[in-house]
Amino acid sequence: ETGVTQTPRHLVMGMTNKKSLKCEQHLGHNAMYWYKQSAKKPLELMFVYSLEERVENNSVPSRFSPECPNSSHLFLHLHTLQPEDSALYLCASSHRVGWEGYTFGSGTRLTVV
Amino acid sequence: DAKTTQPPSMDCAEGRAANLPCNHSTISGNEYVYWYRQIHSQGPQYIIHGLKNNETNEMASLIITEDRKSSTLILPHATLRDTAVYYCIVRSPDSNYQLIWGAGTKLIIKP
Numbered sequence: 001e002t003g004v005t006q007t008p009r010h011l012v013m014g015m016t017n018k019k020s021l022k023c024e025q026h027l028g029h030n031a032m033y034w035y036k037q038s039a040k041k042p043l044e045l046m047f048v049y050s051l052e053e054r055v056e057n058n059s060v061p062s063r064f065s066p067e068c069p070n071s072s073h074l075f076l077h078l079h080t081l082q083p084e085d086s087a088l089y090l091c092a093s094s095h096r097v098g099w100e101g102y103t104f105g106s107g108t109r110l111t112v113v
Numbered sequence: 114d115a116k117t118t119q120p121p122s123m124d125c126a127e128g129r130a131a132n133l134p135c136n137h138s139t140i141s142g143n144e145y146v147y148w149y150r151q152i153h154s155q156g157p158q159y160i161i162h163g164l165k166n167n168e169t170n171e172m173a174s175l176i177i178t179e180d181r182k183s184s185t186l187i188l189p190h191a192t193l194r195d196t197a198v199y200y201c202i203v204r205s206p207d208s209n210y211q212l213i214w215g216a217g218t219k220l221i222i223k224p
Contacts, residue, residue, distance in 0.1 A: 002156065042214040043157070058211075090156050098204075101147070102212075104156030 003027045006091050006105035014113055015081060021108045023074040023091030031097040032074040034066060035090040037107070043090070049074060050097045081112045116140070116203045122219040131188040133218055135201030138182040144204050146177060147212060148186045150197040150220075157200065160186065191222045 004025045013019050023032065034046040048056035049068040063085075065077040074091055088109050092102040118136040125131040137146060147162040161168055161175045163184070168175045174187040188195055200217040 002158070004156070042216060044214075045211055092156070101159030101162065102149075102157075103159065106154075107156050 002103050002105065004091055004093055004103050004105035006108050008108060009106065010109045012111045012113060013078070013081065015083070018077070018079040020078065021076040021089055021110075023105055025072055025093040025103070027093060027103060029093035029095055029103070030071055031094045032068060032071075033092040033102065034074065034076050035092060037088040037090060039087070048097060055097065083112050086111045116213055117201045117215050119199075119201050119215060119218045121216065122221070124221050124223055125191050127193060127222050127224050128190055131191040131195065131220060131222070133186040133199050133201075133220060134183065135186070136183045137201070137203050140181050140203050146175070146184050147202040147204065148173070148175065149200045149202065151200070151217070152197040193222050193224065196220060196222045
């Protein structure tokens with residue numbers, strides 16, 4: 001357990017479903033991130049939040065919708081996904097944006113059918 | 114594109130030092146070098162980072178050449194649990210938030 005908890009660990013969803021991924025940290029970190037890791041591809045940064053404010057949206061399609069209700073929780077809402085969105089979705093946090101070593105969660109393995 | 118070059122895979126005997134090289138010939142003067150590793154089915158784990166000087170912590174040592182164009186991560190006494198993909202990353206100057214991840218080095222520790 002790294003201090004960043006992601007649920008669920010595995011998720012299978014149809015293309016018409018709506019689901020949400022949850023991330024929680026109690027490390028006192030002020031920055032939280034969503035990353036996507038597809039098979040045989042490098043990690044891709046999706047979103048960055050600093051003190052609950054989104055500060056980066058890395059050209060992510062609107063079918064992915066992040067939410068940060070407080071500095072400890074981060075959600076990724078999913079709707080009408082495509083099979084190519086199947087990947088490992090990783091949440092990370094850091095003391096502040098950019099400079100510190102990130103703490104990653106174990107990820108949610110998403111399969112879109 | 115990743116700003117670093119790493120060998121795709123390496124082997125190391127258990128108990129020996131594992132030395133993982135990384136080339137970052139286009140690194141800028143204010144860019145840090147970060148190392149992470151990812152054990153199968155887990156999220157990446159931060160190991161160490163440095164700017165110019167060599168760094169050491171409880172996990173590893175980081176040796177950066179004087180011209181800063183390459184670095185080596187050293188795991189002094191590798192164990193089977195060190196088998197993982199190791200990523201050498203240089204922070205992008207284009208964004209304050211982005212670490213540009215490459216393919217990393219798959220390190221296999223053999224008994």
